[in-house]
Structure formats: structure tokens, C-alpha cells
Amino acid sequence: MKFEKIQAPKGVREYLPPESQAFEWVREQLISPARLAGYQLMELPVFEETNLFSRGVGESTDVVTKEMYTFEDRGGRSLTLRPEGTAGVMRAVIEQNLDRGQLPIKVWYSGQYFRAERPQAGRYRQFYQVGIEAIGVDDPAIDAEVISVAYQGFKKIGLKNFTLQITSLGDSASRSAHRVDLLKYYDRLSLDEATRARAELNPLRLFDDKRPEMVAAMSNAPLLLNYLSKEAAANFDKVQRYLKELKINFEINPRMVRGLDYYTGTTFEFSHADLGAQSGIGGGGRYDGLMELLGGQPLSGIGFGLGVDRALLAAIAENVLPSQNFISDLFLIPLGEEAKVTALRMADQLRQQGISTELAFGDRSLKAAMKAADKSGARFVIVLGDTEIAGGEVELKRMEDGTVTSVKIAQLPVELQSLLSANPIVSRK
Numbered sequence: 001m002k003f004e005k006i007q008a009p010k011g012v013r014e015y016l017p018p019e020s021q022a023f024e025w026v027r028e029q030l031i032s033p034a035r036l037a038g039y040q041l042m043e044l045p046v047f048e049e050t051n052l053f054s055r056g057v058g059e060s061t062d063v064v065t066k067e068m069y070t071f072e073d074r075g076g077r078s079l080t081l082r083p084e085g086t087a088g089v090m091r092a093v094i095e096q097n098l099d100r101g102q103l104p105i106k107v108w109y110s111g112q113y114f115r116a117e118r119p120q121a122g123r124y125r126q127f128y129q130v131g132i133e134a135i136g137v138d139d140p141a142i143d144a145e146v147i148s149v150a151y152q153g154f155k156k157i158g159l160k161n162f163t164l165q166i167t168s169l170g171d172s173a174s175r176s177a178h179r180v181d182l183l184k185y186y187d188r189l190s191l192d193e194a195t196r197a198r199a200e201l202n203p204l205r206l207f208d209d210k211r212p213e214m215v216a217a218m219s220n221a222p223l224l225l226n227y228l229s230k231e232a233a234a235n236f237d238k239v240q241r242y243l244k245e246l247k248i249n250f251e252i253n254p255r256m257v258r259g260l261d262y263y264t265g266t267t268f269e270f271s272h273a274d275l276g277a278q279s280g281i282g283g284g285g286r287y288d289g290l291m292e293l294l295g296g297q298p299l300s301g302i303g304f305g306l307g308v309d310r311a312l313l314a315a316i317a318e319n320v321l322p323s324q325n326f327i328s329d330l331f332l333i334p335l336g337e338e339a340k341v342t343a344l345r346m347a348d349q350l351r352q353q354g355i356s357t358e359l360a361f362g363d364r365s366l367k368a369a370m371k372a373a374d375k376s377g378a379r380f381v382i383v384l385g386d387t388e389i390a391g392g393e394v395e396l397k398r399m400e401d402g403t404v405t406s407v408k409i410a411q412l413p414v415e416l417q418s419l420l421s422a423n424p425i426v427s428r429k
């Protein structure tokens, strides 16, 4: 009987070798600036009570109305696979009383997120984010820090073709003043029922409507940026001043509306020029009311989520992946049982010194083992037989140009270290 093959669910993104090495590297570049700025890891469940997202992310959003993976567990509870990270962080902060300790709480996270979107290049149903949140201090300097941590992550990957757009959704006084005029403006439009219902839940949502007739209808809509209270405007000016000090270029986009309802104050988005329709490589902003809405104190926070899948696509498009990082330093081929024992020991020692070492397994012929070594892309190869063990010396072959150096086995870690640092950029791919 022949069994049918099973496929991965539609739209999920998975990473297998060798591509997974590039994925891992990109994710690490995005995380490291957060660590350097004192953000600490938070590991959270991938599913939460459905209420957390419907209340936290907002009933007017596509994420909540159309894209959540919601299911009932065996106890009849409604659970949802996390579509984003901020609501879960807030739930944990409140539940574990972190908001009663030192403020701001600064955390980073990374992992899978789930949205039932129509899959296409750069848009997946399971995708990966790196995010940070800084909770409990309302200071424009933190807004600038959060934006710069995201910016540094993209820079560390080596990306150049990306831009940053920012705006401010102001404080509640600004939004109330704007809302009055925006609703008056909507009264003059003939909106269908569903659109009117969305506008009632969040009047700003219609700025995000991509239908051509709605884009046209919204072209003269009043802009929130023109309604900022004195305090909110001063705050936004400071954020801009700090970004300029940090030499981070940005554009102000007063029509930018993020896809989640919790935003207030500074909001921002990074887009990459080479990614087509799914150009958003990261975004975030401040959220004044979220903690209170989820049953906690009225503390503000700010954070971002960066799309690791899209950052990887951008790195490929800009050809900035450092392929030499993804290959082993040494491939060791033992010939015979005695050599195998020695090779295992040598590999163990070399790895402890930080030299990445692969072994040939399976007692294949020397020719087959050399082929495997070549395919692996390793920078150096050693063949270890009885003669080499008896003489305590091996021939170290540099695969890039075939150069061979004789090295005493005892000296191997030191010799290899110096050869590797003398030729740091040897890419055979």
C-alpha cells in the first residue's frame, strides 16, 4: 500500500537548511540591538484567550474580524493563536505584576504569529516577528529609542533600500477634537453599512481602506495631525528632533493608520522598496489605553514588531547575506576505525575552541568523502589516516585554492585560528 504524502498547511512559512541559516542570522541581527539597549527576553504562549485579542487588538481591525485562528479547547474555552505580540506581553505584565516594579519594563520577543490572510509572496498565515515593548514611561526619548532599535536591526543586516514613515495619533484631547470633524465629514459621504460600522468602531480605520472609491472619498478628510493638542504636538516635535539627532531619516505620513486599534501618539512603519505589495518590514507605536483596557493600571507603552520573513526577503533582494557565515571552518575525514576515534576527539576539541567542524560519517570511500566535503562548502579539509596519526601531523587543505599546509595535530587549533582570521572572507558559494 502506498501512503499519500502530507503537505504543510497552506500559507505557512517554514525554513529548512541551508536557507534556515540565513533566516537565523537575519533574526539575530534584528534582536541584537534590543539586547544592547537593555531589553530582556519574554517567552509567551502562542495561544491566548480569544478575548485578549478581540479587546486588545480591536473589533474594527481585519486581524480580529477576519484573520484570527480561533478554536475551542477540550474544556470549551475559546482560544486564539496569537496574531501579534503586544497584547500577550501586556497580559503577562499585568498578570505577573511587573507593572508594580521598576519602570519602564523593557522586553523583547520573537516567534511565530498567525493571521489567516490570503497567502502571497511576503504574506503568510504563519510568519515570524522580532518585537520589543517599553512599558510604563511616557517620554518622547523612549519613542526615539524604540524606533532606533528597529532601525539599527535593519542596518545590521546591511539593508539600505528602506524608508521610515512616522506620524502622531496624539493624546485623547487631540483625537476627540479630530473625531468630531471626521464624523461630520463621514456624514457627507454615502458609506455602505459595513464601512459605516467600521468607522463607528474606529473612525481612523477608513484612512486604511484601499478601495479606489474610498481612497478618493478620503482625499479631503480632516487629518489628525492638524488637531494635535499643544502637549501632543510638543511631544511629536521632540520625537522628530531626537530622530534627527540620531541621523535616522524619516517622512511624516499623516494618513498612516496601523492595522491594530490600540495605537495612540507616535506611530511608525518601515517599508522596503524591493518587496512589491508586501513592503512593510516593521511597524509599531505607542499605546496609551491598552493596559487599562486589559484590566491593568493606566500605563502607557511603546513597541514594534519586525517581520523576519520580509527582512530576509529584503536581504536577499539587496544581496547582503554574508554567505561565509553559513559554512563550516573544517571538514574532517577519518580513514579507518582508529582514525575515527581520533577524529571524534579532535572535532570535539576544535569545536570547544569555536572552530566549526564537520565529520565524514559512514565509512564511505575517500572519493565520496571528499565530494561531501566539497559540497559542504567547508573552508578547510583534513584527511586523517593511520600515517597521520602515527606521525602526529596532518595536511590542511584550503578548499578555496587547494593550498596545503602541514600542521602538527597538537598545534591544529592555534594554526587553524590564525589561518581563519588571516582569510576571514572566503566564500565559495
Ligand code: HAM
Residues within 6 Å of the ligand: 083, 084, 085, 086, 115, 117, 122, 123, 124, 125, 126, 127, 128, 129, 131, 132, 133, 259, 260, 280, 281, 282, 283, 284, 285, 286, 302, 303, 304, 305, 306, 307, 308, 309, 310
Ligand atoms: P504589525 O504591523 O501588524 O504590528 O506587524 C509587524 C510586522 O510583521 C509587519 O510590518 C510585517 O513585516 C510583519 N507581518 C505582519 N503580517 C504578516 C504576514 N501575514 N506575513 C508576513 N509578515 C507579516 C504588530 O504586530 C504590532 N504588535 C507591533 C507593535 C508592537 N506595536 C507596538 N508594539
